[in-house]
Amino acid sequence: MDTQAQIKEIVESNPVVLFMKGNAQFPQCGFSGRAIQILQACGVDKPHTVNVLEDQDIREGVKAYANWPTIPQLYVNGEFIGGSDIMTEMYQSGELQQLLKA
Numbered sequence: 001m002d003t004q005a006q007i008k009e010i011v012e013s014n015p016v017v018l019f020m021k022g023n024a025q026f027p028q029c030g031f032s033g034r035a036i037q038i039l040q041a042c043g044v045d046k047p048h049t050v051n052v053l054e055d056q057d058i059r060e061g062v063k064a065y066a067n068w069p070t071i072p073q074l075y076v077n078g079e080f081i082g083g084s085d086i087m088t089e090m091y092q093s094g095e096l097q098q099l100l101k102a
């Protein structure tokens with residue numbers, strides 16, 4: 001399977017996916033740490049996470065997949081939502097909680 005197909009498979013088979021640096025227990029970047037904290041604040045304790053530091057193809061592949069240049073990247077129900085700034089804004093407006101409840 002090529003990388004784009006692999007990413008599609010991951011985001012379509014898990015309702016909430018966070019591509020991040022490190023994992024939920026040990027985020028290896030502040031932006032990824034913030035993304036995890038926001039998900040937890042929304043009641044998502046166990047998001048499916050993919051550590052891009054362990055896979056260079058995925059690290060570059062998700063940027064192409066979403067046409068978004070950075071990590072973290074949140075996907076809900078197969079759809080790209082945004083990075084940590086967008087997550088923060090959506091959390092503050094209550095939009096993210098709504099999205100994750102559905």
Ligand SMILES: N[C@@H](CCC(=O)N[C@@H](CS)C(=O)NCC(=O)O)C(=O)O
Pocket residue numbers: 021029031059069070071072083084085086
């Ligand atoms: N403002 C961004 C911050 C994320 C960011 O700047 N990520 C950088 C540093 S961790 C990145 O992914 N760089 C490309 C890379 O490391 O492959 C957001 O909203 O998520």
Ligand code: FES
Pocket residue numbers: 021028029030031
């Ligand atoms: S790893 Fe340096 S800012 Fe994320």
